[in-house]
Amino acid sequence: MKIAVDAMGGDNAPQAVVEGVEAARDLYPDLEFDLYGDPSKVEPLINNSDRIRMIKTTEEISMGEEPVRAIRHKKDSSIVRAARAVKEGKADAFLSAGNTGAILAAGLFIVGRIKGIDRPGLTSILPITKPGAKRHNFVYLDSGANAESKEKNLVQYAYLGKFYAEQVLGVANPRIALLNNGAEEDKGDKFHKAVWQQLNALDDLNFIGNVESGDLLFGKADIIVSDGWTANAALKATEGTAKMIMSVLKDGILHGGLRAKLGYLLLHPVFHRIGQKMNTSTYGGAVLLGLKAPVVKTHGASDSVAVKSTISQIRTMLKTGVIEKTVEFFDPEAKVDKPTKNA
Amino acid sequence: MKIAVDAMGGDNAPQAVVEGVEAARDLYPDLEFDLYGDPSKVEPLINNSDRIRMIKTTEEISMGEEPVRAIRHKKDSSIVRAARAVKEGKADAFLSAGNTGAILAAGLFIVGRIKGIDRPGLTSILPITKPGAKRHNFVYLDSGANAESKEKNLVQYAYLGKFYAEQVLGVANPRIALLNNGAEEDKGDKFHKAVWQQLNALDDLNFIGNVESGDLLFGKADIIVSDGWTANAALKATEGTAKMIMSVLKDGILHGGLRAKLGYLLLHPVFHRIGQKMNTSTYGGAVLLGLKAPVVKTHGASDSVAVKSTISQIRTMLKTGVIEKTVEFFDPEAKVDKPTKNA
Missing domain, CATH: 3.40.718.10 (Isopropylmalate Dehydrogenase)
Incomplete structure (x- = not known):
């Protein structure tokens, strides 16, 4: 190869x-x-x-x-x-x-x-950071290849994500969710309501419903499909917030005197593990599926x-x-x- | 009153x-x-x-x-x-x-x-958490009143946000930004490109361009306007990530033995300050402007x-x-x- x-x-x-x-x-x-x-x-x-x-x-x-x-x-x-x-x-x-x-x-x-694929979807493998979660990553697409999407694109992403999760990550019958602005069936704009209905009607997809952007890293699904616009906004906000909190922590430790520095040394293994968990580089790159x-x-x-x-x-x-x-x-x-x- | x-x-x-x-x-x-x-x-x-x-x-x-x-x-x-x-x-x-x-x-x-207002916008006052930032909060709308928006709605949000920032927060000539999927003028889908042009053409608005969702809390603008869909996705992802990191930290400390607990005690003032900074409840509620x-x-x-x-x-x-x-x-x-x- x-x-x-x-x-x-x-x-x-x-x-x-x-x-x-x-x-x-x-x-x-x-x-x-x-x-x-x-x-x-x-x-x-x-x-x-x-x-x-x-x-x-x-x-x-x-x-x-x-x-x-x-x-x-x-x-x-x-x-x-x-x-x-x-x-x-x-x-x-x-x-x-x-x-x-x-x-x-x-x-x-x-x-x-x-x-048969109208538009490829940029597929990120993201960490599940929830303590005690069984799996440690999930499939997320379209994370930003397309700023504008049609309903059929998202249905295709569901299949693309399913094959990837099954073959590459070894997940049997992977759970597929739709990124939406609420958990219930009737949530979302016209577009997302229609995609929900289409995904739900497909027997060969293990569709489990909506996931909100606030639950991205909670491991609620093995695959989260989304239009590229929303997925990109949610992913960037997630990365930006993680980075921001780390920089605020660093700043607090830097200006917190000896006490804070000692505390940091003692907590270093904990910070290190979190850093590793959040570090997406070990999960590979983004695939244009x-x-x-x-x-x-x-x-x-x-x-x-x-x-x-x-x-x-x-x-x-x-x-x-x-x-x-x-x-x-x-x-x-x-x-x-x-x-x-x-x- | x-x-x-x-x-x-x-x-x-x-x-x-x-x-x-x-x-x-x-x-x-x-x-x-x-x-x-x-x-x-x-x-x-x-x-x-x-x-x-x-x-x-x-x-x-x-x-x-x-x-x-x-x-x-x-x-x-x-x-x-x-x-x-x-x-x-x-x-x-x-x-x-x-x-x-x-x-x-x-x-x-x-x-x-x-x-003259076609749709009100849900307006959140969010913290600026960047260390050393001059201001400590900014105006964010529409944070989710409307799942579907038109260009003119966002232009109206810019004025609504401007009046709020000037009058209620006391910001002179507040900087207004558009939430978009890139920093440059030509970024975004058709909708966001058009809004950019409209905001940029208005002389009575201090429009400073695009802000990405990853920079939400960085204090790049005094007002960030957005369609309700994107703003809601970015805000929920931000809140969810902050909550997630805190829970991962807590879990790490809980399972990190005496060393981690001691480290936590020493770093407590730092965590407390971060918690206060991120705690939106002291900034008031969301106003339907x-x-x-x-x-x-x-x-x-x-x-x-x-x-x-x-x-x-x-x-x-x-x-x-x-x-x-x-x-x-x-x-x-x-x-x-x-x-x-x-x-």
Whole structure:
């Protein structure tokens, strides 16, 4: 199985990308990597080029660039070239920590949608932080690929999430919920009421009803589906609040004298465990589900551990054939390639 | 100035309501109160009936009831009677900790909209928790009165928020931001892009651009306007995350042995300050702005301190004449009653 890696994307690229790739390569003998980027910057960082091939690109898409325009014009950028390799069957999956919009656009316009999927959904694996919860993560989509959604998109997200939870996370008969502004059946605007009815009518989905944004991390469902707009607002608010509380705590400890500093030292194991629980980087990256191959975006601030975790996630997607199973469901007549064609 | 109080609404009613009213009465010699509710439950709780009048009602609207139906059918409920008193000029403002939907419906259908306002916006006063921030709270609307919004609603919210921030919070030339899914001008769906353009074109608004939901409590603006759907999702996610982190901390301390408990004791002043900062009850209740009188909903879980704080907020609204100034702006030809007519 070969992964096309954008070596130039992310705040810590190419260093963190190369380190993460080497760590994953050492861990998984069945993986090969093509690194797309500037050899003068990337090659000096590679310790051991076993199963790692450098592919030279001459352009870079920066974080602030308008995505669709960038994809059209920068044909020799690491993002476009890596996506094209997947499209052409030269690689099985695409990984980048770069410009999210550009990755989504490359996934959509170059790798391409599964037949029967109208819009892919950006899928985040989020932590369940409730003390004593049985599972420790859940599937959340569309976390922001689409600012505007139709009812059918959310129904498709439910299936995409179901296949992912079953195959990649190993959850049997996963519970699916709809992100809404109230728990009861009759809550929400016209759009969300209609989606509720559609999800509830489908016998092959284990639909358990609405979940509110305040309960996001409570583990009430294995999959939470939402329009991209609401899911993005709720996710950013969740991340922002967590960050804010941590910074307020830090500030209080910093200005709380010796007593507070001593208290912090004693509570350090507790803070550390919370930090680990909330740290989404160990859960892998965000997958653009609904495409013909795994296209995965890891956080722009990803370190080598996050890159390695994301590669591990991609490997599970490839080994379980989750994409092929999704294709078969939405388009039963499609001839499905085996995922290991480049192995 | 007379406040019509729903004595039966909220988890801690009537006890917390009566206690809060008595505390406010002792503090503010210029306030009178009409308590609407069941005298057999309320009267025994009143220590001193100075400037407090009991008005008997025979029905109650419970927390789970369908709001509009409840308002139509329960004519002798404390919510309907108190709202009607404001409509008929027998009181200057309406306060309740009860069923939010019923309070909104009573405000809209009984108290009535200001001419020129298409939809009132539920306005929350939220804390700015960023360490070192100059101001400690900001105005946030519509925090959930309307699941569906039009562009003009948000422009009206900007003015409603501006008057509130200027008059009640004493902020000169308040900075107004739009809640959106990105910071830059071109971010958002069609709706939010259009609102951005409209707000930006208005010379009498100090519009500073977009704010993302992850930055809600960072103090980037004095007023954040939003459609009710997005604002509600972001606010609930913020509250839910704060609650979750606190419960994870508590759990970690509980199971962290003597070391963690000692650490907690030493850090207690820091936790206490954070708790106070995040505790929205001291900022007053949520105001349904755009109505002809102050209609204020305090949290269902309000204690007597929250009730007292909300009364203090209502008093400031009445004394500053913020509603009258709003009326004059939207409908310059209206004859505006003085706020102290019942004083």
